[in-house]
Amino acid sequence: MALMVLGLLLFLGVHSTRVFADDWRSAMVQRLGLLQWKGLYSLLSILGFVLIVIGFKQARQESLVLWTSPGWMRHVTALLMILAMVLFVAAYIPGNWFKARFHHPQALSVKTWAVAHLLAVGVLADVVLFGAFLAWAVVVFIAARRRDRANHTVYAPANPIGTTAALATGLAAWSIFALLLHGPLIGVRPLGY
Template identity: 70%
Template sequence: MAILILGLVIFLGIHSTRIFADGWRTSMVARMGLWPWKGLYTAISILGFIVLVIGFRMARRDTMVLYSTPSWMPHVTALLMVFSMILFVAAYIPKNWFKAKFHHPQVLSVKTWAVAHLLSNGVAADVVLFGAFLLWAVLSFSAARRRDRANGTVYAPGNVIGTSITIAAGLVAWSVFALLLHGPLIGVRPLGY
């Protein structure tokens, strides 16, 4: 569990600079330059992610169950993951309703992903992983909305085309991950096949 927590600290720590140390981040970008900062940020993120994955795999060997969920809950998780994938892709597709309405759909995607998985997984390692991401997403979304208000950020309105493309791309992403990749990569087949 310690390696999982270390991975979470590294990965979520670097992703929390805009939450807890935005001034420091700004001064580092000014001192280093944007691209060197992005390179350092990426390197630390990758390191944290690798440690997190290794730690999670090790921690999952301990099957201490903190709570049990009903047998139908994975279906709720699968449905929530459809919305999570739509929100995730909404961050990258212009002129969609989700970005116009929520402003930070990718962070909401992480929040939805974490809640969805906490509903289905009561094993200690899962609760630590998804609980940490949920806490980060709540803090990140709040900080991003405060920055938007302080900067007077205005988001472009969505339209039918952008929103339709976003929903279609989210459904494709969900289908590929849920049906093809989740089992081989994570070891769990969310829909049973």
């Protein structure tokens, strides 16, 4: 569990610099240059992610079961994951309703992903992992919305093409991951087959 927690601290810490140390982040970008900052940021993110994956795999071997969800909850989780995937891709597709309405769909995606998995799995390692990401996403979303208000940020309006592209891409991503990749990569078949 310690390795996973270390990975979470590193990964989520790096992804929180804008929230908790924006002045330091700006100074580092100024000092290193944008390209080198992004390289360092990426390197630390990848290291944190690798530690999370290895630590999670180890922690699940010995973790305590805190609760058992009913079998039908996996269907609720699958539906929430469709929404999570749509929100995730909406952050990168211009002119979609999700970005126009929520402004930070990727943070909402992480929240939805975490809640969906917390509903389905009550193993201690999972609760620590998804709980940490949920708490982080809540804080990041609030901070981003505050920053938008302070900067009077205006988001582009939605259009049918952008919204359709976000929905189609999100559904395709969910289908590929849930039906083909989740089992081999994570070791759990979310829909049972």
